[in-house]
Amino acid sequence: MKLFQQLLVAPAALGLLAPLAVDANRSANAAELNINGVSDYAATGEQVTSISQFSDVYPTDWAYQALSNLIERYGCVAGYPNGTYRGNRAMTRYEAAALLNACLDRITEVTDELKRLMKEFEKELAILKGRVDGLEARVGELEATQFSTTTKLKGKTTFVMGATTAGGNNGYKYYGTKLRDKTAFDKKGKKGGADAYNRNYGAFTFNYDQRLVFDTSFTGKDKLRVRLRTGNFTKGLNAFSGSGVNLAALDVATDSGVAGSNRIANNVKLDRLYYKFPIGKEFTAFVGAEARNTEALAIWPSVYNKGGAKILDWTALMGTSGVYNKETGQLIGAYWKQKVKKGENAWSVSANYVADSGNGNSSNAREGGFMTDNSEASFLAQLGYGGSRWGAAFAYRYGQCDSGNGLRRGTEFAKNNSWNNNCVFENANGVDKRQDSSSNSYALNAYWQPEEAGWIPSVSLGWALNTVSADNLVEETPTESQSWMVGLKWDDVFLKGNDMGFAVGQPTFATSLKNCTKASKKAGTCNETPFDGNYVFEWYYNFQVTDNIAITPAVFYLSRPMGQYTSNLAKNGGGYDGQFNVFGGLVQTTFKF
Numbered sequence: 001m002k003l004f005q006q007l008l009v010a011p012a013a014l015g016l017l018a019p020l021a022v023d024a025n026r027s028a029n030a031a032e033l034n035i036n037g038v039s040d041y042a043a044t045g046e047q048v049t050s051i052s053q054f055s056d057v058y059p060t061d062w063a064y065q066a067l068s069n070l071i072e073r074y075g076c077v078a079g080y081p082n083g084t085y086r087g088n089r090a091m092t093r094y095e096a097a098a099l100l101n102a103c104l105d106r107i108t109e110v111t112d113e114l115k116r117l118m119k120e121f122e123k124e125l126a127i128l129k130g131r132v133d134g135l136e137a138r139v140g141e142l143e144a145t146q147f148s149t150t151t152k153l154k155g156k157t158t159f160v161m162g163a164t165t166a167g168g169n170n171g172y173k174y175y176g177t178k179l180r181d182k183t184a185f186d187k188k189g190k191k192g193g194a195d196a197y198n199r200n201y202g203a204f205t206f207n208y209d210q211r212l213v214f215d216t217s218f219t220g221k222d223k224l225r226v227r228l229r230t231g232n233f234t235k236g237l238n239a240f241s242g243s244g245v246n247l248a249a250l251d252v253a254t255d256s257g258v259a260g261s262n263r264i265a266n267n268v269k270l271d272r273l274y275y276k277f278p279i280g281k282e283f284t285a286f287v288g289a290e291a292r293n294t295e296a297l298a299i300w301p302s303v304y305n306k307g308g309a310k311i312l313d314w315t316a317l318m319g320t321s322g323v324y325n326k327e328t329g330q331l332i333g334a335y336w337k338q339k340v341k342k343g344e345n346a347w348s349v350s351a352n353y354v355a356d357s358g359n360g361n362s363s364n365a366r367e368g369g370f371m372t373d374n375s376e377a378s379f380l381a382q383l384g385y386g387g388s389r390w391g392a393a394f395a396y397r398y399g400q401c402d403s404g405n406g407l408r409r410g411t412e413f414a415k416n417n418s419w420n421n422n423c424v425f426e427n428a429n430g431v432d433k434r435q436d437s438s439s440n441s442y443a444l445n446a447y448w449q450p451e452e453a454g455w456i457p458s459v460s461l462g463w464a465l466n467t468v469s470a471d472n473l474v475e476e477t478p479t480e481s482q483s484w485m486v487g488l489k490w491d492d493v494f495l496k497g498n499d500m501g502f503a504v505g506q507p508t509f510a511t512s513l514k515n516c517t518k519a520s521k522k523a524g525t526c527n528e529t530p531f532d533g534n535y536v537f538e539w540y541y542n543f544q545v546t547d548n549i550a551i552t553p554a555v556f557y558l559s560r561p562m563g564q565y566t567s568n569l570a571k572n573g574g575g576y577d578g579q580f581n582v583f584g585g586l587v588q589t590t591f592k593f
Helices: 003-021 024-029 035-044 064-074 093-120 122-145 194-201 518-523 563-569
Strands: 151-168 205-216 223-231 269-279 283-292 328-337 346-356 378-386 390-400 424-426 432-434 438-448 458-469 478-490 499-513 536-544 549-558 580-592
Touching: 064 093, 093 122, 151 194, 194 580, 269 328, 283 346, 458 499, 499 563
Parallel strands: none
Antiparallel strands: 151 205, 151 580, 205 223, 223 269, 269 283, 283 328, 328 346, 346 378, 378 390, 390 438, 424 432, 438 458, 458 478, 478 499, 499 536, 536 549, 549 580
16 A cells, blocks of 8 residues: 555544454454444445434533544445444454445545546646745745845935026125125125026036935834935035035935035945833834934824835925924933724834934033933934825924034025024124024825825825024024925826826925114114015826836925025015025936845
């Protein structure tokens, strides 16, 4: 008998022979051949289909499961005419032979059917075998070449080719305090305006951003992230890094140049290092030596860039950059998120503290430290409620003086930190003194998206209010500012996987100024009413070439990026009819691996 048949017969034989060992007395009687009993058993031929047909077999019997398997799998067990099995009766060799023969007949039928099926699907089985062998070889190769069993490597390469151009007036005239109002584009400081901007920042450029991310998990639920980054968007030289006007900065722009030699790029820097781990089922904690406040949140209350592309830094921050200012440094934080089914709306609460990079790791108590008055830190808190279709969040950020990125993006007038939220000011004696200054920012963001892609786009909204206070604010200082944005995104435009986005809004602009003195009013050197209005427009089309390659043409327009400083460009040399705008166009290509 072949091995395969032996394996099939084994349970049958054990089930049949089990009654032989019931007890010694009954075994002794097995020697007495009962010809009539054998004849009765062999003559019945009444095969049963369920063990419940035996009136004398109960679930508590020790061989109940073995007998049930023989009936259900092989159908080779017969009973006596009166519907009994008589499991406690001694079994003769003739009875065993009869039952074994019946089971072997059934096993033969099964094996014949298997042979027929194997022959019929011989080609398919050969293909499957080849695939399994190939998979085994590939798994073996991966195991031999993997650098870690706990770490995954992800990469993202971005190429940006494009340029900006300015339009408007060319004249430039100072008035008031030069430190406050000097926003010329001419490096010699003699002339400003559109021509000066185009001369210094109007060339066509080819830039890149490269990121390598190492994600390590020790439990399957935690994550240790290490990110290396490099790029050649050199600050002070490249328009897309925010040089000239900060609102032209792209989300991917990074400058990895060495301090003191800003023309030398291509240096690799560690720009993320944090550990994220769960506490229970609904809490998550963050600890980072180099981490960002916007990445330590339970939800991101916008879908404008989700699945699409990120172009301008300001639109990528939902138009509320005063709150979500990408403060990066030494971070501690946590969030709670309600446990619900995937896609359903859930409540969440997030909070984190970030000491500005360069301060939180300094031991000089007068200039740095972690959680000190000189940490130049940001505290961000967010209350959110959202799911896959819609959601909303209210957020608050407190910033210490000189808190890193501060309001991050806005008009040159509203964002000028040299007067806005500076820790150090020059007193009447010409001596630098440290002052107590801070900013408070509030944001409301919401989003909605349709169930299916079509003509109706997703909608993302954002509005923010910022206030600034300090011991010594100069005249005409913006003490209050606002911003707002509307982002529309269409999914699967022309082809499945391609997205189109359009955004419009007003980046941070001054809405209230510190009161002027009577003397400055009379001299005409201070204005109580802000003239800081401006608009940003952005359009992009994200063409998904493959799962790993995307090409995104984009254009943007900044109507008045200098804000109130634009008045300095007025032809009459002091009015508010100056004109200055910036138009940008680019092609962004992204490779992911």
